Amino acid sequence: ILNVEQSPQSLHVQEGDSTNFTCSFPSSNFYALHWYRWETAKSPEALFVMTLNGDEKKKGRISATLNTKEGYSYLYIKGSQPEDSATYLCASKTSYDKVIFGPGTSLSVIP
Amino acid sequence: DTEVTQTPKHLVMGMTNKKSLKCEQHMGHRAMYWYKQKAKKPPELMFVYSYEKLSINESVPSRFSPECPNSSLLNLHLHALQPEDSALYLCASSQESGGFYEQYFGPGTRLTVT
Numbered sequence: 001i002l003n004v005e006q007s008p009q010s011l012h013v014q015e016g017d018s019t020n021f022t023c024s025f026p027s028s029n030f031y032a033l034h035w036y037r038w039e040t041a042k043s044p045e046a047l048f049v050m051t052l053n054g055d056e057k058k059k060g061r062i063s064a065t066l067n068t069k070e071g072y073s074y075l076y077i078k079g080s081q082p083e084d085s086a087t088y089l090c091a092s093k094t095s096y097d098k099v100i101f102g103p104g105t106s107l108s109v110i111p
Numbered sequence: 112d113t114e115v116t117q118t119p120k121h122l123v124m125g126m127t128n129k130k131s132l133k134c135e136q137h138m139g140h141r142a143m144y145w146y147k148q149k150a151k152k153p154p155e156l157m158f159v160y161s162y163e164k165l166s167i168n169e170s171v172p173s174r175f176s177p178e179c180p181n182s183s184l185l186n187l188h189l190h191a192l193q194p195e196d197s198a199l200y201l202c203a204s205s206q207e208s209g210g211f212y213e214q215y216f217g218p219g220t221r222l223t224v225t
Contacts, residue, residue, distance in 0.1 A: 004153075032210050043115070044154070044201070046213035089153060093210025098167060101153035 004092045004102035012108045013080050020076040021105040023090030027071030031093040035064055035075055038104070039086040047075075047088075080109040117202050117217035125225055126192060132220045134185040134202030140215070142208035143185040145177060146201040148219070154201055160185060161208040192224045 005024045013019045025033060035047040048057040053068040061078045077084055087106045091099040115136045124130050134143065142161050146154035159167035160179045168177075174196075176188040185202055199221050203214040 034210075034213065036214075036216075041218075043216040043218045044203075044214075046215065049211065049213050051211065098156060098159070099210045099214075100156075103151075103153050 004090060004100050006088075006090060006102040006105050008105060009103070010106040010108070012110060015080060015082060015109055015111050017080050017109075018076065018078045019080055019107070020074050021088065021107075023073045023075070023092075023102055025071050025073070025090070025092035025102075026094055027068060029094050030068045030071070032099075033066055033068075033073050034091040034093075034099060035073070036089040036091065037086045038089055044089060077107070080107075082109045082111050085109045115202055115204055115215050115217035117200075117220050119220060120218065121221045121223075123223045123225060124189065124192065126194075128192075129188070129190045131189065132187040132200055132202075132222075134187075134204075134217055135183055136204040136215065137183055138204065138206075138215065139182075140204035140206055141182065142205045142212075143179065144203040144205075144214065145185070145187055146203065148199040148201055158187075159208055166208060189222075192222075194224050197222055197224045 007022050033050045036044040038044040048064050050066040055066040057064050063076045066073045087104040089104045091101045093099045118133045145157040148154045157171045158177045163179045174191050178186040199219045201219045202217040205212040205214045
């Protein structure tokens with residue numbers, strides 16, 4: 001994988017459902033993986049920065065895992081709420097000073 | 112204060128105009144970034160400043176000229192832009208450059224070139 005890819009492109013879930021989506025990144029020359037949440041008309045907000053293989057991070061109902069050997073990270077949202085509706089971006093640091101963003105997963109939580 | 116501010120929020124300019132975008136942070140961050148974001152695409156890195164020095168220019172056309180007058184301020188000077196330069200311009204800052212620190216983003220400037 002040469003680019004940062006995310007799947008699915010968009011997702012609609014019912015309130016209360018748990019969901020997850022994937023970020024795939026180049027596994028060679030891996031340095032760090034970022035997750036951001038971007039709500040409409042707001043600034044992107046950092047969720048996690050992960051650096052170690054096997055890292056798991058958690059913030060409230062949102063958690064993320066990292067597999068640097070195979071080049072993927074999962075973001076999980078437990079018990080989705082309407083306020084979780086946003087685009088979730090991951091970004092991979094593959095060289096000095098630079099992170100490359102994926103195209104994002106757009107999540108809509110239906111009340 | 113964990114805020115990055117950007118002015119103006121919206122800007123409409125003609126192809127012969129000269130304008131500037133401004134970004135400010137007071138978190139003591141030593142790295143600042145300019146990104147360009149087109150609809151339904153991820154943010155695309157344009158420039159990185161580290162300790163007030165330009166460290167990355169992603170082959171951005173010279174009609175975009177960045178400036179970092181001090182550690183809190185980042186400007187983007189615009190001249191002779193093209194309609195395809197219309198986009199959301201995001202500024203961000205982080206504690207240090209290098210990609211190991213989360214970036215704090217401003218709300219962006221929506222630029223329309225007519």
